[in-house]
Amino acid sequence: MSNAIKHWEKTRSLLFVTLAIWFVFSIGIFLFAAEMNEVTGPFGYPWTYWFTCQGSLGIFVILVFWFANRQEKIDEEFGFNEREDS
Amino acid sequence: MIKGKFIDNLPKVYGIYTGGFIGFIILMAIGEQMGMTAKAIGVAFVAFTIFIYAIIGWLSRTAQADAYYVAGRQVPTVFNGMATAADWMSGASFVAMAGGIYFKGYGYMALLVGWTGGYVLVATLLAPYLRKFGCYTVPDFIGTRYGGNLARFCAVVVLTVASFTYVTAQINATGTIASVALDIDFQYAVYIGLISILLCSMLGGMRAVTWTQVAQYIVLIIAYMLPIFWISNKIGAGFFPHFMLADEVARIGELEQQFGFIKNSAADLATVPKGLAGITKAHSAVNATPWAFISLALAMMMGTASLPHVMMRYFTTPSVKAARKSVGWSLFFIFLLYSSAPMLATLSKLSLIDPTLPTGIIGKSFAEVQALDWFQNWNAANLMFISDFNGNGTLELNEFFMGGKAVVLATPEIAGLPYVISGLVAAGGMAAAMSTADGLILAIANAISHDVYYKMIDPKAETAKRLLVARVLLVVIGFAGATIAAMEIQGILGSVIWAFDFAMSGLFFPLVLGVWWKRANRQGAVAGMVLGLGSAIWYLVWVRTGGSGFLEITQLTFGIFGAAVSLVAMVVVSLMTAEPDAATQRMVDEVRIPSGKTVTGK
Numbered sequence: 001m002s003n004a005i006k007h008w009e010k011t012r013s014l015l016f017v018t019l020a021i022w023f024v025f026s027i028g029i030f031l032f033a034a035e036m037n038e039v040t041g042p043f044g045y046p047w048t049y050w051f052t053c054q055g056s057l058g059i060f061v062i063l064v065f066w067f068a069n070r071q072e073k074i075d076e077e078f079g080f081n082e083r084e085d086s
Numbered sequence: 087m088i089k090g091k092f093i094d095n096l097p098k099v100y101g102i103y104t105g106g107f108i109g110f111i112i113l114m115a116i117g118e119q120m121g122m123t124a125k126a127i128g129v130a131f132v133a134f135t136i137f138i139y140a141i142i143g144w145l146s147r148t149a150q151a152d153a154y155y156v157a158g159r160q161v162p163t164v165f166n167g168m169a170t171a172a173d174w175m176s177g178a179s180f181v182a183m184a185g186g187i188y189f190k191g192y193g194y195m196a197l198l199v200g201w202t203g204g205y206v207l208v209a210t211l212l213a214p215y216l217r218k219f220g221c222y223t224v225p226d227f228i229g230t231r232y233g234g235n236l237a238r239f240c241a242v243v244v245l246t247v248a249s250f251t252y253v254t255a256q257i258n259a260t261g262t263i264a265s266v267a268l269d270i271d272f273q274y275a276v277y278i279g280l281i282s283i284l285l286c287s288m289l290g291g292m293r294a295v296t297w298t299q300v301a302q303y304i305v306l307i308i309a310y311m312l313p314i315f316w317i318s319n320k321i322g323a324g325f326f327p328h329f330m331l332a333d334e335v336a337r338i339g340e341l342e343q344q345f346g347f348i349k350n351s352a353a354d355l356a357t358v359p360k361g362l363a364g365i366t367k368a369h370s371a372v373n374a375t376p377w378a379f380i381s382l383a384l385a386m387m388m389g390t391a392s393l394p395h396v397m398m399r400y401f402t403t404p405s406v407k408a409a410r411k412s413v414g415w416s417l418f419f420i421f422l423l424y425s426s427a428p429m430l431a432t433l434s435k436l437s438l439i440d441p442t443l444p445t446g447i448i449g450k451s452f453a454e455v456q457a458l459d460w461f462q463n464w465n466a467a468n469l470m471f472i473s474d475f476n477g478n479g480t481l482e483l484n485e486f487f488m489g490g491k492a493v494v495l496a497t498p499e500i501a502g503l504p505y506v507i508s509g510l511v512a513a514g515g516m517a518a519a520m521s522t523a524d525g526l527i528l529a530i531a532n533a534i535s536h537d538v539y540y541k542m543i544d545p546k547a548e549t550a551k552r553l554l555v556a557r558v559l560l561v562v563i564g565f566a567g568a569t570i571a572a573m574e575i576q577g578i579l580g581s582v583i584w585a586f587d588f589a590m591s592g593l594f595f596p597l598v599l600g601v602w603w604k605r606a607n608r609q610g611a612v613a614g615m616v617l618g619l620g621s622a623i624w625y626l627v628w629v630r631t632g633g634s635g636f637l638e639i640t641q642l643t644f645g646i647f648g649a650a651v652s653l654v655a656m657v658v659v660s661l662m663t664a665e666p667d668a669a670t671q672r673m674v675d676e677v678r679i680p681s682g683k684t685v686t687g688k
Contacts, residue, residue: 008678018210026203026387030379033192034372044332049370052195053428054328057202061417064209068410071214075407080681082405 007078014074018067025056096165103138104304110134111308115506124505128267131509132516135305136282139298139520146290146297151549154291154556155222155532157402161296166408167415169296170399172303174201174416175423176252177259177519178582180306183424185490186579188431191367193374196382198424202417203383204390209413212391213400215601215677217409220684221401223529224394224593225537228615230686231600232608233670235542240615242533244592245394247619249526250567252393252585255578256523257283257564257571260516262491262578266467267512273572279520280568287524288557291532295524296402302517303419309514310423310430310494317433317501321443327429334436338369341439345448345483354475362471362487369435377638385643389586392593394533395525406680434497439483445501448483455481460499464492490579527567531559583642584626591622591648595656603660604674610660618652 029036033048041047042055075081092099114127152158161169179201186194221227225245229238260279265272286298314327324330347366358364367373390396399416400409441449447458452474455461464470469489472481488496495515498507535556540547547555592615599606599614625644629635639647665671676685 004675004679011678015210018206022203022206022210026199026206026383027380030199030383031376033376033379037370037372043329045335046370048192048372049335049428052192052198054425056199057421057425060202060206061414061421063206064414064417065411067206067209068407068414071410072407075680080679082407082681 003078007074007080010074010077011071014067014070018063021063022060025051025059029056093160093162096162100165100300100304103301104308107305107308111506111510114509115504118504118506124508125269127505127509128269128512131513132264132267135513135517136285136520139282139301139517140285142298142301143286143289143294146294148290148293149550149553151222151552153293154553155401155536156398157291157293157296159402160404161402163403163408163412164415165300166296166399166403166412167417167419168303169299170396170412170416171419171423172299172306172517172521173295173399173525174396174420174522175306175518176522176582177256177263177515178579179423179427180310180518181259181263181491181494181515182579182582184427184430184434185493187428188435188493189363189365189367189490190373191369192372193367193378193382195428196374196379197386198427200383200386201390202420202424204387205413205417205420207387207391208396208400209410211598212397212601213413214406214410214680216397216597217400217403218406218677218680218684220686222536223533224397224597225533226541226686227600228593228596228611229537229541231670231673232596232606232611232666234608237608237611237615238537238541240612241593241596242537244589244615244619245533246530248393248585248589248592249395249530250563251581251588252395253523253526253530253563253567254571255581255585256519256526257567258581259519259578260523261568261571263495263512263515263519266495267509267516276568276572279516279523280564282516283520283523283527284561284564286520287528288560291553291556292398292402292528295521295528298524299521302521305517306514306521307419307422309510309517310426313498313501313503313507313511314426314430314433316503316507317437317497318429320501320503321433321437321445323433323436327433328425331429331432334432335370337440338432338435339371342368342483345439348482348484350475350484354473357473358487359468359471362469362489364484364487365435365439366484369432375638381639381643381646385590385645386583386586388590388594388649389645392589392597393586394589394593395522395529397597398529398532399525430497431493434493434500437497437501438486448481448486451480460496463499464488464496469496523567527560527564530563531556534559580642587622587626587643587645587648588619590645591652592619594649595653599656601674601677604671605660605665606656607660607663607666607670609663610656610658613659614652614656617655618648621651622648 037046037048039047041050148154216227219227225238225241228241261272261276264278265275287295318327319325323334403409403412437445439448440446447455469492471487475485539555540552596611596614622644625647629641673685
């Protein structure tokens, strides 16, 4: 059972890290939207405009894949990975 | 059907299908050159694609509960990602979102952030755990985790309220497109849309919906991207619009400065047909307060993680690991379309308002604009309107009005692309609305047939009888949705946003805390669902009937209020009552470990 507890602790810290990154790019940066939009960002778009149409969205895609890989590593570490592969 | 073989051959099957579809587009283009009429092309596109979906629906027919409810739990990650993307991207995403961005700019781009960011919550908080649980429906999880028919029933009610609000919008969208493409009355077109939707899901349930949704994703993504790339290249904005439209965005800003946003008088606006709007907000400037933006994004994110028709797509993957990866793929396929929507809004707006482009109409004389073919068509369809308020004979920015739907549906025509592209866009919009409607109707029918009928009324019912009940419900719910859609109470985008708010108010915390908080018990969950949904409905009615609201929570974001009430009620009531029994706590431990059998033992 202690194995399961340790597994859950690690799973939970991964959740907090993932949600912290999520929070920054879904909420945090938009607190400074007006200021950030004054500055030219990637491909010449204003920063805020770029984040709303590509930046944040793309970061979420990468974040979900990164999270899935990390969680798989955690599951393997404690021997909770599924035998069958998809 | 040789099932195993079909799954192994998926890339090949859909590769051939995509090739066939592109072949059909080329065939139509040749037809257009040889004098096929615009109407014939529109009918051919819509009819051909629906015919293909119906064939897939027929081939996927099944008499097994596992296949009907969760597609036999063997859908590979990437394909489940495509199916989820089609399930997710509705008529609102396809037809209405670019329009919302076109008119409201930054304020509405919160939808882009919200409708993608929500998947981070799905991946981390819910999908893998619900997959491990091994349930057929979302209320099945609530009912088993918290125990008791009351909790299960409350979940069915929340699911039905949210999904039904959503589905009427989708049937409305299929009706709009069918009525434009087939040139028939909206009242009848709604039922044509409905019959096409039912063709996909009736016989094969989740299995049929999965394989039609993959096919529909392919159609809708081609239909959305092709015009954007074409227009961008045509007006010389750059061959890869997503990375090259910065100058165009800046140019729109300049033009806005030059024309100015002149406010029309109320008397003038009264002459504009209902539902049409002019350009009154800056395209790329930050035109909303941080809270207005963040609250809308937050409501959409939590709503995403509570909508049952999305969650149940992750019940169909072969493993927990696959469920997680599949969320990533879903989001990737959604990203492709969402990152394109602002580009379409930019190109569409520039084509219309830039006087230096041949397609620009601002600054032209009224007679000239009224003589344009496309203007006459869309004016007749009640989606475009001009009026010379200041009487100077030339069209000003504040004298041109357009419906939100027209941004996607009419832009190819405005930009002077061949009609074959407009036909393709109609087929894409139809695919988007149909795939979502299918997912939603199935979610409601499955919840009622599995959770209410099988689990509560007749637990001894045989599979054949259960599936018959499920199918009858599918038809009944579909017709009820179509009848309400025909009344046209709320716009497409508005009803969709409401559905998110209802879902998050009633289901977000009962679902999340069910996995992440062992102490959560039945009484708490019931209180959370009932008070959450109840307070959300109360707030919506209050604001709609002239109430002032508080904290600037509007009728688009009332779910934030509902969810907050739900959280407080659930925590307080759970702590006031006894903790869940040992068996339930063991069940939660079991859910948290990916390996081994599913909790329900299947």
